Amino acid sequence: VLEPVLQAHPVAPAARAWRLQPQVVVALLGGNLAFGPVALVNAHRLALPRRRYLLVGAIVAAGLLGAVLLALPSQDGRIVGFLVWDRPCAVAAALATRVLQSRYDRAYHFYRAGVESYSRLLPVGAVAVSVAVAVQIVLGVAA
Amino acid sequence: MSDGGALARRFLELRRPERALDALGESLDEESWALRAEAFLQLGRWDDAVESARRGLAEDPSDITLLDLLALAEAKRGDLAAAERAIRTALELLPDHPLLLVHYAHFLLQGGEVDAAAVVAREAERVAPDDSSVAGLQIAYAYVTGRDRDLEAASRNLLRVDPENEFGHRLLGVSLARRGNVGGAAEHLAEAVRQDPTDRGHAEAARAMRIESHWLLKPLWPVRRLGPTRLWVVHVGVIVVLATLAHAAASVSSTAGVVMWVILGIYLVAYLSLAVFSWVGAPLVRAWLRRRPGSRRRAR
Numbered sequence: 001v002l003e004p005v006l007q008a009h010p011v012a013p014a015a016r017a018w019r020l021q022p023q024v025v026v027a028l029l030g031g032n033l034a035f036g037p038v039a040l041v042n043a044h045r046l047a048l049p050r051r052r053y054l055l056v057g058a059i060v061a062a063g064l065l066g067a068v069l070l071a072l073p074s075q076d077g078r079i080v081g082f083l084v085w086d087r088p089c090a091v092a093a094a095l096a097t098r099v100l101q102s103r104y105d106r107a108y109h110f111y112r113a114g115v116e117s118y119s120r121l122l123p124v125g126a127v128a129v130s131v132a133v134a135v136q137i138v139l140g141v142a143a
Numbered sequence: 144m145s146d147g148g149a150l151a152r153r154f155l156e157l158r159r160p161e162r163a164l165d166a167l168g169e170s171l172d173e174e175s176w177a178l179r180a181e182a183f184l185q186l187g188r189w190d191d192a193v194e195s196a197r198r199g200l201a202e203d204p205s206d207i208t209l210l211d212l213l214a215l216a217e218a219k220r221g222d223l224a225a226a227e228r229a230i231r232t233a234l235e236l237l238p239d240h241p242l243l244l245v246h247y248a249h250f251l252l253q254g255g256e257v258d259a260a261a262v263v264a265r266e267a268e269r270v271a272p273d274d275s276s277v278a279g280l281q282i283a284y285a286y287v288t289g290r291d292r293d294l295e296a297a298s299r300n301l302l303r304v305d306p307e308n309e310f311g312h313r314l315l316g317v318s319l320a321r322r323g324n325v326g327g328a329a330e331h332l333a334e335a336v337r338q339d340p341t342d343r344g345h346a347e348a349a350r351a352m353r354i355e356s357h358w359l360l361k362p363l364w365p366v367r368r369l370g371p372t373r374l375w376v377v378h379v380g381v382i383v384v385l386a387t388l389a390h391a392a393a394s395v396s397s398t399a400g401v402v403m404w405v406i407l408g409i410y411l412v413a414y415l416s417l418a419v420f421s422w423v424g425a426p427l428v429r430a431w432l433r434r435r436p437g438s439r440r441r442a443r
Contacts, residue, residue, distance in 0.1 A: 002259055002262050002263070004227055004228075004231060005227075005251065005254075005256050005259045006223040006224050006226070006227040006250060006251065006254050006256065007224045007227065007228075008224075009223045009224055009254050011220075011221050011222045011224075012220075012221025012222075012223075013221070014221075047221060047223075047254075048255075049254070049255070052255075102289065103255045103257065103287060103288070103289070104255045106286060106287045106288075106289055107252055107253050107254070107255050107287045110252075110253075110283060110286045110287055111218075111249070111252075111253040111283075112221070112253075
């Protein structure tokens with residue numbers, strides 16, 4: 001019918017994925033430091049093809065880089081500038097990765113998950129946000 | 144077919160895989176491996192299903208049924224590359240087999256390869272236009288590509304071809320729920336449960352929809368109808384329009400301006416009330432309805 005197209009697809013891990021929408025909340029509350037690891041782990045759990053996984057990684061990196069670059073001209077100091085821009089950049093990255101992964105998420109839901117079969121993001125998200133906020137407080141005090 | 148094999152097949156038709164495995168006993172012929180693989184698939188024991196299919200294929204590498212079962216089991220355990228290899232081997236032997244084409248299209252969709260899936264789906268439609276598995280494939284395609292209107296049409300098409308198809312009822316229920324029609328959704332999900340009371344997914348979906356169709360959750364209708372993103376866009380649009388009108392009215396007469404600002408205030412209060420209800424009130428109502436005695440039993 002056509003050439004093989006699934007040969008580069010990774011084997012899906014047994015761990016269940018998280019829903020994409022709550023990841024935006026993690027980005028909003030914890031910024032890039034909280035959102036980045038969550039997004040990358042989830043992309044792995046959704047078994048994204050390698051190229052798409054790298055794109056998610058690039059967007060996560062771009063979110064962090066964007067916050068750093070926007071902080072450079074800050075008159076209050078670069079760390080304060082970073083803390084100001086971190087969350088908006090993380091939310092933008094979360095929305096972009098959501099668009100990038102939505103098809104794979106729907107396929108996951110249709111074929112692998114079904115009703116109430118996503119993993120709960122709340123415990124992991126709470127830890128990620130707590131760690132990120134702790135790091136940001138330390139950075140803020142240092143500034 | 145041996146007596147054990149015939150009995151096992153009957154049990155598999157009745158979705159009693161444990162009894163099917165008992166009926167097969169220690170039988171080691173080629174057909175028993177296929178039945179065993181099918182039983183393990185029904186039990187959700189993907190690794191055992193793969194192993195059984197491979198044992199059977201060791202005796203006859205060109206057995207279409209075993210290749211198909213191997214592909215299904217590999218896809219279920221998440222190895223789409225292995226699933227594709229197995230199904231393509233089967234398709235090389237029988238290129239126009241509609242079920243093989245449908246399964247291949249499903250693997251492609253599972254991997255998010257929607258364009259390739261569309262090519263294979265067209266081929267399946269050409270070979271068997273009125274096959275219920277092809278109609279089921281259209282549902283999967285609409286779901287994965289996020290086309291809700293197509294999902295409803297595909298579900299109705301599947302029910303036209305096979306009126307008792309449980310997945311047709313379930314997916315039509317899901318698509319109606321997405322359009323805000325929770326009453327219609329609850330009916331179709333209940334029908335899916337009636338068709339297959341053993342399916343936990345149907346029962347959970349029906350139960351969730353029964354809860355969503357409760358009158359206490361009726362205020363969520365705008366959220367269901369439009370979705371959170373569209374509702375937010377509508378909300379911002381209404382505020383901008385009302386604020387602009389209020390400014391314009393205030394320049395004409397102070398009374399008209401006050402009236403417009405009051406209308407804007409009422410709208411804001413209504414919207415904030417809906418937001419608070421959807422964030423706080425609705426989860427509490429759902430939790431209460433879930434804990435009510437007998438709610439799980441009634442869903443079945």
